[in-house]
Amino acid sequence: MTVNYSSTRGGENHVPASLAILKGLAADGGLFIPDQIPALDHSLAEFARMNYQETAYEIMKLFLTDFTEEELKSCIAQAYDSKFDTEEIAPLAKADGAYYLELFHGSTIAFKDMALSILPHLMTVSAKKNRVDHTMVVLTATSGDTGKAAMAGFAGVPGTRIIVFYPKGGVSRVQELQMLTQKGDNTCVVGISGNFDDAQNGVKKIFSDREFAAELAGRGYQLTSANSINIGRLVPQIVYYVYAYAKLLENGEIEDGEKINITVPTGNFGNILAAYFAKRMGLPVNRLICASNDNRVLYDFFCTGIYDRRREFILTSSPSMDILISSNLERLLYFCAGSDARKTAGLMAELAEKGSYTVTPEMKERMKDFAGGFATEEENAAEIRRLYEETGYLIDPHTGVASCVYRKYVKETGDRTKTVIASTASPYKFSRSVMEAIRGSQEGKDEFELIDELEKASGVPIPAAVEEIRTAPIRHDRQCSPDQMKAEVSEILR
Numbered sequence: 001m002t003v004n005y006s007s008t009r010g011g012e013n014h015v016p017a018s019l020a021i022l023k024g025l026a027a028d029g030g031l032f033i034p035d036q037i038p039a040l041d042h043s044l045a046e047f048a049r050m051n052y053q054e055t056a057y058e059i060m061k062l063f064l065t066d067f068t069e070e071e072l073k074s075c076i077a078q079a080y081d082s083k084f085d086t087e088e089i090a091p092l093a094k095a096d097g098a099y100y101l102e103l104f105h106g107s108t109i110a111f112k113d114m115a116l117s118i119l120p121h122l123m124t125v126s127a128k129k130n131r132v133d134h135t136m137v138v139l140t141a142t143s144g145d146t147g148k149a150a151m152a153g154f155a156g157v158p159g160t161r162i163i164v165f166y167p168k169g170g171v172s173r174v175q176e177l178q179m180l181t182q183k184g185d186n187t188c189v190v191g192i193s194g195n196f197d198d199a200q201n202g203v204k205k206i207f208s209d210r211e212f213a214a215e216l217a218g219r220g221y222q223l224t225s226a227n228s229i230n231i232g233r234l235v236p237q238i239v240y241y242v243y244a245y246a247k248l249l250e251n252g253e254i255e256d257g258e259k260i261n262i263t264v265p266t267g268n269f270g271n272i273l274a275a276y277f278a279k280r281m282g283l284p285v286n287r288l289i290c291a292s293n294d295n296r297v298l299y300d301f302f303c304t305g306i307y308d309r310r311r312e313f314i315l316t317s318s319p320s321m322d323i324l325i326s327s328n329l330e331r332l333l334y335f336c337a338g339s340d341a342r343k344t345a346g347l348m349a350e351l352a353e354k355g356s357y358t359v360t361p362e363m364k365e366r367m368k369d370f371a372g373g374f375a376t377e378e379e380n381a382a383e384i385r386r387l388y389e390e391t392g393y394l395i396d397p398h399t400g401v402a403s404c405v406y407r408k409y410v411k412e413t414g415d416r417t418k419t420v421i422a423s424t425a426s427p428y429k430f431s432r433s434v435m436e437a438i439r440g441s442q443e444g445k446d447e448f449e450l451i452d453e454l455e456k457a458s459g460v461p462i463p464a465a466v467e468e469i470r471t472a473p474i475r476h477d478r479q480c481s482p483d484q485m486k487a488e489v490s491e492i493l494r
């Protein structure tokens with residue numbers, strides 16, 4: 001069965017997967033969505049016998065139908081290899097009755113590696129298939145983790161360049177150092193004087209500027225996106241939910257067919273949307289619990305059906321979730337509007353013009369698989385400390401939000417369904433927040449002292465990704481304001 005992709009806003013229809021991957025965003029500003037969601041074509045018992053790479057192939061082949069078996073298997077082999085520090089790739093850790101799905105064992109120790117270690121390979125194959133001979137320029141806005149993971153994925157890949165924009169002052173010191181020390185002549189990092197939404201809007205504006213695209217084409221460049229809107233990121237993220245279910249089954253934690261809940265610390269709505277896709281493919285999932293931090297725009301949305309970004313942007317200890325415009329939500333809206341692109345485009349126009357929109361009662365009804373929750377900074381820190389003191393298991397502040405929201409959800413609903421919690425970053429990436437959560441104020445200590453203390457507290461060895469930045473030289477120092485982003489790109493690609 002061939003699966004093609006169409007824009008959520010109706011302006012571009014039935015393009016093959018490879019083209020959707022190359023384009024990132026559809027020409028009308030919409031997001032590509034598969035024309036139908038394929039069903040799992042193996043039993044859960046069969047999945048239980050597969051390793052990560054085999055699972056990845058069986059899921060991704062259903063979506064990337066214009067890739068040959070050889071192409072896809074080669075992409076998977078190059079992505080999920082010894083860059084990961086465990087052969088399991090995404091291991092499960094059980095703590096206090098919940099299953100933490102550790103998605104941070106890749107080269108930049110955050111869940112973005114799960115998709116960004118394969119995206120460059122999917123793109124290179126896609127470029128060949130579509131006879132693209134321009135240099136592909138990946139343009140990315142990052143709230144902290146995507147930028148590094150994307151650069152690590154693309155560094156040194158022939159025929160590609162990558163430019164990353166991040167909010168200066170809006171990311172952790174380790175995140176910033178990881179980006180500023182990135183090697184590779186084809187990589188470029190720019191700090192902007194604004195927040196993540198400014199960075200993301202700036203990138204979106206550049207993508208929709210046709211004149212600029214033509215000018216760049218004249219210089220031999222074609223822009224593309226590695227942001228979580230790219231289906232080449234969404235599809236690889238479906239894999240680990242199926243894999244997690246299969247491992248629970250293999251380990252006798254659940255019965256075949258037993259429904260589980262999935263809790264995801266959410267920002268741009270990409271990770272949880274992948275879990276929704278897994279459910280739609282037939283994975284036995286009951287509820288999808290969408291966890292927010294103090295930027296609780298999604299929590300309010302799931303409660304009221306009103307999406308309203310007109311609110312204060314709050315910097316939190318879970319910066320990768322400090323987002324007021326969750327781009328991937330557009331895909332859920334599209335499904336819940338009954339695949340109505342006009343309706344989706346209308347809502348998105350309202351969001352752009354007014355800063356808010358309201359879904360119909362029917363649309364809200366179709367979202368009842370989702371439960372929203374949020375954790376304040378204090379609740380999050382308390383949950384990190386509680387879990388650590390009771391079990392010895394140490395989690396990062398993003399996972400902390402999810403863990404806290406999950407515990408609140410159980411208290412409020414009495415729902416005892418077994419639950420997988422997406423654990424999206426290593427605590428080492430946020431050592432200051434984590435150490436403050438378990439030990440109180442750490443003022444006066446530098447990042448690397450805290451990292452050493454974290455090692456003693458957790459008993460988990462310091463990952464290579466953290467050791468490297470202790471001594472690596474700074475290689476990037478570009479900065480600009482949000483309205484200079486296009487000029488900056490133009491200068492970099494001179």
Ligand SMILES: *Cc1c(COP(=O)(O)O)cnc(C)c1O
Pocket residue numbers: 110111112145146228265266267268269270271272320321398424425
């Ligand atoms: C990106 C990120 C998230 C949010 O994921 P989305 O797909 O944007 O919802 C959560 N935690 C960490 C550590 C991240 O890097």
